[in-house]
Amino acid sequence: MTHIPAILLIVNPISGDIDKDILIQKVEKQVLNEGKNLLIYKTSGKHDIQEITSILKENSPQRVLVAGGDGTIKLCVEALQKFDIPLGIIPAGSANGLAVDLGIPTDLNNAIDLALNKNAKPMDILKINGETAIHISDIGINASLVKNYDKSNIRGKLGYALQSIPTLIDFKETFRFKIVANGTIKEGHAMMIAIANSQKYGNGAVINPKGKLDDGKFEVLIFKSLQMGKILQTIFNEIPFDEDFVEMIATDVVEITTKEAIPFQIDGEYIEKTKKIEAKIFSKQAQIIY
Structure with missing residues (x-):
């Protein structure tokens, strides 16, 4: 049986003012056009890291996309610590500081295209008071x-x-x-x-x-x-x-x-x-x- 590569989309449903249903539809359309399977996880604020880790172990996605602000990105970075999987950012939060710093497009279609197709680069992280x-x-x-x-x-x-x-x-x-x-x-x-x-x-x-x-x-x-x-x-x-x-x-x-x-x-x-x-x-x- 042919294995279909998967993309995991992590969405913070309450961040920012972007309509998340429209965002998910746009990502799903592009992922399916590329012949890949889309997995979707919506954060709840409860046990998110454990839930995401479980999905990563079970499905081994090619890459993870995060739609949210800096807090949601930080959550994904923590969840991906033990996995060699690249993280793409779709700015969709109240504060999109890291996305601004990285020059990620604010246009939704352009951000999705970049997250799905561009190569990853290594980034340092900090631990502050744990x-x-x-x-x-x-x-x-x-x-x-x-x-x-x-x-x-x-x-x-x-x-x-x-x-x-x-x-x-x-x-x-x-x-x-x-x-x-x-x-x-x-x-x-x-x-x-x-x-x-x-x-x-x-x-x-x-x-x-x-x-x-x-x-x-x-x-x-x-x-x-x-x-x-x-x-x-x-x-x-x-x-x-x-x-x-x-x-x-x-x-x-x-x-x-x-x-x-x-x-x-x-x-x-x-x-x-x-x-x-x-x-x-x-x-x-x-x-x-x-």
């Missing part, structure tokens, strides 16, 4: 903004802009930090410290101009300025990245401690307030199609 991270994480004012945005009913750039007001009110002062990296210790005050494996936030704002996804390094960016508005303007891509108020440390492992608990987010998902962050890079652990 959590997988693929894009940009931070402590400080942006994590506070993410927390406020999550509680809001208004999505998109307008939602972030509206939540910048209570964020500025709540986050009035710098916090004291200590960073241990590359055998050195740095202490000071900051409004935000980012751990970046890539260059851009989902809105296209370049926060880490020297970031590369496959160089075995990540950048620690210290926003030390008291000009909170300027930091938010950088986040919103309203002004260029300004090296005068940002200090960068390139490393493969870092420990960050703070005197008080500070808001912390990973890849656009608010985690908690924390006083300690440990991050380490794992070189070329993911195979991403772009």
